[in-house]
Amino acid sequence: MLYYSTGKNAPDATLAEAVTRGLAPDRGLYMPRRIERLPDSFFAGIDRLSFHEIACRVAEAFFGEDIPREELDRIVCDTLSFDTPVVKVRESIWALELFHGPTLAFKDVGARFMARMLAHFIARSGRREKVTVLVATSGDTGSAVANGFLGVEGIDVVVLYPKGKVSEIQEKQFATLGRNITALEVDGTFDDCQRLVKSAFLDGDLTRRLTLTSANSINVARFLPQSFYYFHAYARMKRAGAADRLVVCVPSGNFGNITAGLFAARMGLPVARFIAANNRNDIFLQYLETGVYAPRPSVATVANAMDVGDPSNFARILDLYDGDWQTIRSEISGYRYDDDRIRAAVARVDRECGYLLDPHGACGYLALEEGLKPGETGLFLETAHPAKFRDTVEPVIGRSVEIPERLRRFMEGEKLSVGISADFGDFKDYLLSR
Template sequence: MKYYSTNRQSPDMSFKEAVVKGLPQDKGLFFPEHVPALPAAFFEALPDMTLPEIAFEVLQPYTAPDITPEALKHICAEVFTFPIPLVKVEEDIYSLELFHGPTCAFKDVGARFMSRCLQAFAEPEKPVTVLVATSGDTGSAVANGFLGVENIEVVILYPEGGVSEIQEMQFTTLGQNIHAVAVAGTFDDCQHLVKQAFSDPVLTKEMQLSSANSINVARWLPQMVYYFHAWGQWRKHQPQAHADAVTFAVPSGNFGNLAAGVLARQMGLPVKFFIAATNLNKIVPAYLESGQYTPAPSVATIANAMDVGSPNNFPRIQETFGQAYEALTQVIKGYWTEDGPIKSTILEVQQNQGYLLDPHGAIGYMALKKELPDLKTAGIFLETAHPAKFKQTIDAILETDLPLPEQLQVFLHRKKQVSSIRNEFSELASLLQEQHRLHTAS
């Protein structure tokens, strides 16, 4: 498989080259040259397939020939070691729980897959610096996935004061090859600094940079797997339903997750609709209404992982639909809400259904409640993070003391190790050069 840039000003690259490079020089996004269609037999077998089996079948066309079938099977078996249950919340509404991994967030899947790929590709004489921006869960997932991996240094940029305390502890207390950098700015500022680094000729000549944001194909593509898995589990619940009578509501910030879902549909997954479910950062829902795509400064909300005013991955969604606005809007619907309704929904669902939502999953649930009567399908919303990652918010809403899962408790009493920079590229460049010098000298 070859990958081209969505801006079409950079040369095509192999899977290995695209993973190591992370971002094309023209600041586009890598996209597969073709989208393979899966056979009918795959969908017939899907309800009874394991997660590693699904992952192998879905990802093999995208990783060949750079990863052998034997190596890919081994990677999938290492990555998909935790359950991803589909839980019925109420009639025709299901939650896909993506928070049972080591950092309690959906990004564990992509981060673990990418770390194995990059480890396989890294050359001893060419250490790789993984540069990533996070609004919360990406940082912890990437830190966990890459911790202790030889020949790879990880630098995580995050907005100072812009992530929850537990999220921050998960990636600032690890040490080893994980370096946390607090930026005096927003998540969008962090993303912009990352893009500047990848297009800077001095940095790219001095060091081998890669990204672990969902802009990287090895982070993005494996997220397709749980859509196939969810559909298979839904068919077990609803064997008599029409195969495509399901809608996915996807809490969306950078839109990598939704981009993976629509690519899965392009491969043949029988999904009728997707809902781009957002908070006050409603750039994509506004685009779906007007046809005008207008990034804006991000707004802080209690669903902080979605506080993104310029979603990096949305061009991939447009590319999947051949840049055809009408085709895109026939499949993707938009929804957005404010903090107040999120809080009341978390309380009501806990009281009435006995199910605890996190702020992001709550937006997905609300989107289904609003749209399903018109769409006339069943609905699956993605629970992207464990509610305890937002303990302060949940405790205030429910007037409780939510216990932390074991995966989160281990970080509470560790010392933070953080560098701080202003929102200035020169400061980031100096920090990266110093980290690279220390690593190559050791």
């Protein structure tokens, strides 16, 4: 399958080219030339299939023309070494728990898949020079990518993160690893980190001397596999007799996660509609209300993975809907919550339902409480384990949150970050001097 750029000013790319480049030459994001609609028979029997069986079928629709079936199945099964269960929180509202992977965040799925796919293409090409993977993170992306690529031969990873704007546990998960993982602590915001990554791909000097790719959700190998757990969630909900009139609510930052859900819907997944839950960085909500996309500098919140002022994947949503604002707002609604509402939701749901939310999941839960219509069932994405946000969660619930053993091991590591300014010249010099 060929991949085109949302910028509409670059030649089509093969899957291997799209994955290796990350960003198209015209600064656009790659999109598959077609989206296969899966047959009704697949959905009729989906509740009898395993997660691996579901994901392999979905992966084949996207990548089956470019990767041999046996190898693709191996990549999928190696990626999904953990479950993504659904849990009933209260009547009509369920949580899709995406924090059971190695770094306890939803991005484990996309990061692990991309690492294995990129390693496949490197091995197939016989490439001798290393590939440098650049990734900007506001929290969980860095840890998922770093751990997904840790020790992968032929790949160096450079993680850029905003100084003082990620939790200590998140930072420890990618800044203590060493080996082929470098953490750059940028004196700026997440948007600065994202700008540095995008600028690197457009710098001729860098692209001539280094083989660069991105592991942010701008990369098709990162965001497309995230559709796997939407299908699996539907199967689980159908098994529980709760799949009719299903509304899916996604805590949204860079919008790769909800875009994967929209792709799943285009493939036939029976979802009534989507809700994008925002924190104070509500650029998408403003677009839904006005039809005008007006990015602005991000502000720090307790739901830091959603602190994005210019979501990269908005370009994909526009492209998917041919820029039709009315259709977009008819299929996606939006809600916004400030830190006080988020904290209050964590405390209330813990007290009333016995379910502990993380700050991002709290936004999703609140949006379903506010936005569900009679007869609908809501499913929100619980995107990270609440123990990763103890500083926010513990004061409002009045007790300690148990830290899973996997997180505890990270906390014992020594921070190995390199400090850097938000100036692109400094970043370029660093990459060329390595």
